Amino acid sequence: MPIGSKRNKQRTMKSIRSWIILLINSLVILVVVILSIFSYKEFKNALDERVILQLTSIKRLKRIQLEAFLKTEVGTFLSENHAIIEDEIIDPYTQYSDKVDIECLKNKLNSLPNEQVLTDLSSCSTDGNVLIAMVKKVKNEIRKIEFLKTDAIQEILMERTGMGESGETYLVGPDYRLRSVSRFFPDIAPGQILAKTIGAEQALAGVDGFGVFNDYRGIPVYSSYHKLDIPYFDWAILSEMDVEEVTTPLLKMRNKLILISILVLLFALTFSFFITVVLTKPLLKMRFFLNNMTRGNYDFKIVNTYPTKEINEMFVALEKLQKSIREAIQFSSEIGNMNMKAKYELSGEGDLLGKSLMLMQEKLKEYENAENLSRLMAKKSLIEGQENERKRLSKDLHDGLGPLLTSLKLMVQTSDLPLSDKKKINLVVDGTIDEIRRMTYNLMPTVLVDFGVGKALASFIDVIKKSSGIEIVYEDATKGNTGKWNIDLDICIFRVCQELINNSLKHSGANKITISLTEFSDKLSFYYLDNGKGFDQDSVKYGSGLRNIRERIEIFNGYLHIKSDEDGTEVEVEIPIKDE
Template sequence: MNIKRWIIIIINTLNICVVLFLSVTFYKEFSKVLDNRVLLQLNSIKTLKHIQLQKLINSEWQKINTAKTAQYNSPSFILPATKFDKKGIYDVTHLNPTKETSIVFINFIDGVRKIHLLDYNKVKNILLERTGMGVSGESYLVADDFRLRSQSRFYPKKIPYHIKAKTKGVLKGIKGNFNSGIFLDYRNISVYSAYQPINIGNLNWVILSEIDVDEVSKPLIAMRKKLIFITICIIVVSVFLSLFLTKIITQPIIEMKKRLMIMAKGNYNQNFEVNLESSKSLLAKPKEINEMFEALTSLKTALSGAVDFSVEVGNMNLTSDYSPKSTDDLLGKTLLKMREKLIDFRNKEQQLILNNKRLLVVRLEDERKKLARELHDGIGPFLTTLKFYIQNNIEKESHKKEIKSMIDTTIAEVRSMTNALMPSTLEDFGIGPTLKNYVETIQQSVAIKIEFDDASKGNISNELAINLFRIVQELINNTIKHSKANQIKITLSEFENFISLFYFDDGGGFNLEKINLGSGINNIRERVEIFNGTLDLNTENGTTIFEIEIPI
């Protein structure tokens, strides 16, 4: 299906939907207003008749209750004295042989029961008054036995008592509720109804005012026919308008389609301006079309940027910059999330490498500690024993002196190796005294002047202390091996959250860009990284400065 047909279908569908929606909404609102108006009218009629009935019954009761000489209209049937032995108003229709509606007033004068039967015609006259109730409207009474107590205008020859009315309004009214609504009446016909309980004396009745739904719906049906006619007219007009509009819209869209096909093949170098001068388009100034192509140009730029960024991310250049074009740029957000996940993965990988290196260093130090302990506890005592043995068993003094000198040299070498592997003072006295002792030992064998300033407090872990000792060892060894330094300065400072190591020598420095860093400096850098520290190396002005900070 081509775009022209699509536009015709869309425009007409929208028009039809809008017209139908407005028509249905108007019809429903009108119907709702009409329902409310009718129910309000019925409620007013019901209330008026309720007041009239109440006034009638109360006035009759007042007459016989206040005047001792009042004339009583006694019923022709007998009321059992045992059931009606109290003063009040009663519904005795069920006792009347003719089943005519019977309301009696029982009074006691000087101990004698007096019975007065209310004239039913007075009640009937009130209820048969149909002003404002149309052709099918009526008001009627129903007792708690669900039988009518007033004449039905639809069944004038039927005795009310023989007509049962167990409707929704009657059921709710008997329970003491008063309201209005639309439901089936005693004829099983849908009606608008307003109902209210009547509780006077011993009466438990419901008064209802109703009118047929069919009568009220006549103006609605007429209006519905008019709305259908208007809807058909609007649809016909919209079809002709859609044909005209389609002719205006499709020509530039077809032109744009050709250019989009070129874009779909990956050619983003074409000019997106639409030339309609040579065509017979009805659009004099296709501003909107040009704006659409400007949007396509922006899309091309955005896609190119996203592709370039994805290439950088693919090459693990995770520091490359990219900004989404808007808050709705899903592609840009996805690429940024991908970069974040890759950064997180790389950080975890680096952390794993650091943990492995730290574990390797810890195991290496453990092996050194074991080896130092073996040298100290095994070979050391053996050499000492050998020294005493020679001293006590070799008689020739020249041989004894020479052998003792060799053994003393061996003992000193073993102690030096033990101290280099794991100084015993490190666990006993901490990093400060250990470095001081180590510097003093080195100072005895080299001509370089070594100054050590200890400002540590001894609050660091044993692992960190060993690590700092190895770093200083490596730094001093590098200076002795590779520089012509005359002076070394070492400062160890401990702060609240980190410990700082400052190392300086005047051995001439080196060019960081040209020199190939040996394993010594790389070992130092790795040891600093293992403990999440920072290393600042400065080799300018003929000096070498290491500034190391490691968190405690």
């Protein structure tokens, strides 16, 4: 090899290595960045989902506890109502003037319905504390009022399990002021803290959900909110946790991802140098094999001595490709020789060559089937023509010669001929009439048309037994003319049996024939057996008789099996029945 060519090859090899290093490291950088971003977002989403789920569970538990507590207190209040004197009216305005604003209290109580209700009077509190009252009102008069202690409510809300360092569950009234003591501002009365947040607005509007927004302190929080299910009690419960506390693990993870990315990139750079050495040598060898295949040479053995799994898989794939192309060539050769039974297994969904060859095979099969169908229809037309001609001849003999011979016989009877001549003439005429009847029966027996093939065979077999003296055992298991097939099938079975009996009488030397005709729900079965000398199926030349039998059965898409040896001949025929 010239020195210039060697140098060009060396430059090419260096170029390949440079490209591999560049591509591998670019790919690694891209993958690391994508995976880092994806992992960060997935972790963030999982963290968000977990926090929201945790807050929702806490909110649900405390809401259920609050609702149960309030409903229990209402039940206790209602159970004590039997002690209230019906005509007793109390004056709550004087009794609780030190706790509430009188005008506000009047408006609240006047707006209540005439029944026992639990009501929020916190907006009327003079000191901003939470006031919950159970009121019995009858005929617009206050009969009983009892303020509920909120210590139990506060105790439920202050439960810290699962809330972290910044978590809080609190209540908000319809005026968007707290109805529970803030854990961040315990010295400020709840009614003095405004909590008109997105969660409070949604919850009081009857919308249950969760989200991230600023709380009443103006600090971003994860929040889960819900409206309490207490009649005449318009309160919302919110469970929240600071975003800063929740995202602390996320920030730690981000720093770890950055460190891991740097280490991975350093490792990828080192590894890419090594992988270029491993890859370039087998690539050149693979190029040699591919060049052979592009020149149409597939008769070579692919040898792979590389220990790397991926490179091994590349050579295995190349070997499969070589095998697939060989099989496709062999399959196309079989199709070219019109071997429609040739099999081909696709190498995969993308084996377009194999699919095309199989499609070609299917098209050729369709052409062959169409040709067979055309040939079959031609045979059917020929047989139908023969049967129609037999019908016509049978009718002509029966309707033409039959009456003439009968008239001739009457004329002889009434003539002046001597009695001996009359007897001779009548004997000849009777013989002629019998011969015409036999010919008419052989051409197209009327019993076949009127009563079906079962009765027609019985009649035909009786005639054969009388004329030949042979023993024929016949079993008819059909339904006569009530079967599901048409006259064409009757004619087919009759002609097959007729041909088999004629063959037995002429060639087999049989003295006994067994015949059965059985009708099943989906097929008609014909069985024939004689005890003659049989024939060699491999050496015998099929005459027109057996050929006609095969063609008739083939027309009806039937099954024919012939077995013959020195013990006799056995024939089985099955023809599918179609509803007419």
